[in-house]
């Protein structure tokens with residue numbers, strides 16, 4: 001059994017987090033924990049056809065972002081991997097400073113201090129030197145930075161193609177095997 005934390009923040013692209021939850025929900029032996037920031041909840045309504053309740057129902061456990069007493073707030077609670085998807089520049093800054101101000105920052109900081117797998121999917125454009133410095137600091141600490149940037153060699157045609165491609169790479173990096181998109185080197189259909 002693998003326990004994976006999915007944190008959705010208020011950057012554009014909450015659909016990436018929703019898609020990742022849907023993929024993980026179909027996999028046996030994966031327990032998901034979901035945390036949504038206040039702005040993630042707003043973003044879900046602005047950018048998608050999902051309700052916040054529907055997104056919550058995709059996870060095995062849901063923790064409130066203000067609940068710093070949640071299990072995932074402690075390093076003694078075993079977690080195999082955490083993905084912040086999408087990661088706002090505010091949350092990236094908070095994690096890089098070690099603020100631990102809300103559960104997403106705290107649980108991310110726990111992953112870093114316990115030297116466990118933490119993946120950030122930062123979304124902003126253009127990126128300022130502040131954003132880049134924060135991300136560089138985290139990358140040097142072993143945090144994996146996987147921006148939702150598509151490749152086009154697989155000829156994506158739909159938004160779902162883009163989600164499949166990027167989230168397959170996220171799952172690869174969590175050590176969860178999947179085949180949602182064509183990989184480079186595979187024969188064209």
Ligand SMILES: Cc1cc2nc3c(=O)[nH]c(=O)nc-3n(C[C@H](O)[C@H](O)[C@H](O)COP(=O)(O)O)c2cc1C
Pocket residue numbers: 008009010011012037038039040042043046087088089090091123124125
């Ligand atoms: C529709 C919408 C889109 C946004 N897109 C981004 C974005 O792509 N990247 C980003 O860093 N912030 C974005 N923001 C701003 C964040 O939501 C804001 O900084 C917020 O404080 C982040 O808080 P959180 O990290 O706790 O979710 C967006 C806000 C809205 C309303």
